[in-house]
Amino acid sequence: MINIDARGPRFSAVITTVVLAIALVTSNIWVIAFQTAVFAIGALRGPQFTPYAFIFRKIVKPRLKSTPALEDVRPLRFAQTVGLGFALVATIGAASGATGVFAVATAFALVAAFLNAAFNFCLGCQVYLLLVRATSK
């Protein structure tokens, strides 16, 4: 089990919220494509390897005084994977001109990131067991 500084993913969730809000308002495909790539790194390699985590380590962390709480990386990775799913759908929607699909998928990813940033919402806690229940006998 890998544990990382819990403030890192919270910081990343704030940046993710801002990026997704910009994507939703501007409908710019490059913004959502960029966030999709960030989610892909977080889901496939781990949330500690994204550009946002890099900014946190290099710029934010040295300025923080509180002692870090550690957090298991698996729930974070799960949330990144769900985010990747929504962002992929949004990017494909934007690329193919389906603006409704783009807006709805981006809004879902935005809500998840915002709840995580503002309320420390744990997506895996709410969704994972339902997925397992739905997909296994």
Next chain:
Amino acid sequence: MDSLTQLVLVLLAATGFGFWFKRSRGEFRRKKTLNGPKLSPAAIGCELGSRVTMVQFSSAFCSPCRATQALLEDMVKTLPDVRYSHIDAESQLELVRELDIRSTPTTLFLNRDGVEVGRAFGTPKRSQVMHALNAIH
């Protein structure tokens, strides 16, 4: 409706949900009628407490599960008539379906007969657990 209005509405709805969600975590919800199944020590993996048994369901992608486990394990140390059992929801899907566990952590409070009196979602505060335990005789 322009995209900025959409963004504001999405964030407002998410904020409302977030406050409700945060407030409702850890709260002990008493069942009106004790109509649940009688759980045996074999089903929950520990002997029943002489007054209360707390059964926590956890999953892999759940950070608050660990905090909940640490709290409840610590609390039962000083309560001789209360027992605690920790179950990995994924490995007990039949029981999870029977008891309709949807999110993690979910903690069931069983009376001395092994029948559910109520449950709490998310990580409760120490005082909330104490309050729930004191109401069960």
